[in-house]
Amino acid sequence: MNSTAIRCFGRLDTYDIVAVGLHSIVIAAGPLIIRGRAGISFYLFSKTGITQGCPFTMPLYGLASLPLIRKLNTECKLDRHLWYADDSGAGATFDDLDKYFDLLKVHGPSCGYTPQPHKCILVTSDRNLSSAKSKFERYGMKVVTESQYLGGFIGSPTLRSD
Amino acid sequence: MWLANGFPPWSSYRALKSGRLITLDNNPSVRPIGIGESWRCLFAKCVLAVAGKDAADECGIGNLSGGMSAGIKAAVYSANEVVDSNYETDDWGFILMDARNAFNELNRYTMLWTVRHL
Numbered sequence: 001m002n003s004t005a006i007r008c009f010g011r012l013d014t015y016d017i018v019a020v021g022l023h024s025i026v027i028a029a030g031p032l033i034i035r036g037r038a039g040i041s042f043y044l045f046s047k048t049g050i051t052q053g054c055p056f057t058m059p060l061y062g063l064a065s066l067p068l069i070r071k072l073n074t075e076c077k078l079d080r081h082l083w084y085a086d087d088s089g090a091g092a093t094f095d096d097l098d099k100y101f102d103l104l105k106v107h108g109p110s111c112g113y114t115p116q117p118h119k120c121i122l123v124t125s126d127r128n129l130s131s132a133k134s135k136f137e138r139y140g141m142k143v144v145t146e147s148q149y150l151g152g153f154i155g156s157p158t159l160r161s162d
Numbered sequence: 163m164w165l166a167n168g169f170p171p172w173s174s175y176r177a178l179k180s181g182r183l184i185t186l187d188n189n190p191s192v193r194p195i196g197i198g199e200s201w202r203c204l205f206a207k208c209v210l211a212v213a214g215k216d217a218a219d220e221c222g223i224g225n226l227s228g229g230m231s232a233g234i235k236a237a238v239y240s241a242n243e244v245v246d247s248n249y250e251t252d253d254w255g256f257i258l259m260d261a262r263n264a265f266n267e268l269n270r271y272t273m274l275w276t277v278r279h280l
Contacts, residue, residue, distance in 0.1 A: 030179025032196055044183060049266035050273075052196025053181040056206035059217040061265065062228030063280060064273040069224045080244035080256075084237045085227040086264035091244045091256040104259065112268035113261045123245065124255035132255055141257075149258055152238030157246045 049112065061085060068111040076100045084150055086113070094135050097122070101139070121147045123154050178202055220280055 030051050034042040050057035062085065069083055072090075076099055080091040090100050104115050117139040123146065124132045132143045146155025153160050178201055186193040198206075210217075214229050221228025226237050241256060248254045261267075 028175040028179050030181060030202075031176055032181050032183040032194075034183045034185070046179075046196075048270065049263075049268045051179070051181070051198075052183075052194070053198030053202070054206050055198075055203055056209055057265075058227050059210065059214060059221070059229050060273060060277065061268065062221045062225040063217055063277045064268060066221065066224050066280060067276060073224075079248060079254075080240060082237045082240055083225040083227070084233055085225070086261050087237075088259040088261075089237075089241055089256060090259075091241070091248060092254070093251075094253045094255060097255060097257050101257070101259075108261065112272075113264055114267065116260050116262050119260035121258040122255045123258065125249050127250075128253055128255065131253055147258060149241055150234050150238050152234075152242070154241055154245055154256060154258075157249060160242070 058085065065111065065113070068107060068113060071107055072100065072103060075103055087150060089149060094128075094132060098135065117141050123147050125156070178205070 029045045029047040032044045032046055032052075034044065036042060046052075050061055065083065065086075069081070069088075072078075073081055076090075076092070077096050078090045078092045078100060080089075082089045090097065092100065101115070101117075101120075104113070108115055118141070120139070120141045122132055122136050122141055122143045124143065126145055129143060129145065136143055144155075146153065146159055148154075178199065181196045181198040181202070184195050184197065186195060210229075218229030221230065223230075226233035230236065245256050
């Protein structure tokens with residue numbers, strides 16, 4: 001990144017005000033207030049991860065996930081590797097996807113990304129369904145021929161056009 | 163400027179960072195939704211006005227949530243394109259990953275260090 005405000009932590013220049021302020025706004029644990037009945041309120045302190053309600057957190061999460069994404073890109077042979085916030089998807093042969101999943105299990109937790117196999121979905125064609133099940137169902141993954149993805153649809157091209 | 167140029171009392175950080183938490187019924191669990199204070203939103207928008215484009219440039223196609231406009235649409239179209247062209251290929255699939263509480267498990271210091279050193 002060239003001459004960005006977020007790169008300027010600890011450096012005194014034009015972006016000093018923004019940088020130090022950003023540091024404080026990210027690091028400080030903010031109270032989240034839940035209104036109860038009869039004027040009673042409950043407080044929760046957001047101390048890890050990103051805090052809900054801050055417009056800056058999404059780009060910040062995107063930047064923070066880049067080292068993991070780049071590592072996966074270099075170590076796996078994927079036809080397509082997509083991330084939108086914490087939703088990731090990859091298209092490749094089963095062997096490469098197996099390697100991708102293993103790498104994500106190894107490197108992901110240190111970056112705050114712990115895959116949940118039972119919530120992962122593998123989309124493949126009917127003819128590959130049995131081989132996919134034999135390979136991926138041992139992890140607890142769902143193997144299907146179509147699925148929702150970020151509000152869209154992934155699956156058979158003919159089914160999508162219908 | 164006050165936050166950046168001095169050491170304000172903790173109560174000021176609390177006031178700036180506070181937000182209302184509402185709960186939505188996500189049967190059978192509960193979905194918490196945080197709503198930040200106006201000052202915090204203003205502050206974040208100011209930072210984005212200065213640094214948002216650089217953040218989007220750095221994220222590029224790596225993570226489409228980094229500020230690229232129509233990022234979700236791009237992800238869906240891109241996924242469909244690669245699925246369409248490989249759908250009949252032997253032993254080929256598209257995997258959709260899900261992580262446990264990903265937004266909350268990120269370490270804040272690691273996050274800032276990463277952003278600083280990208």
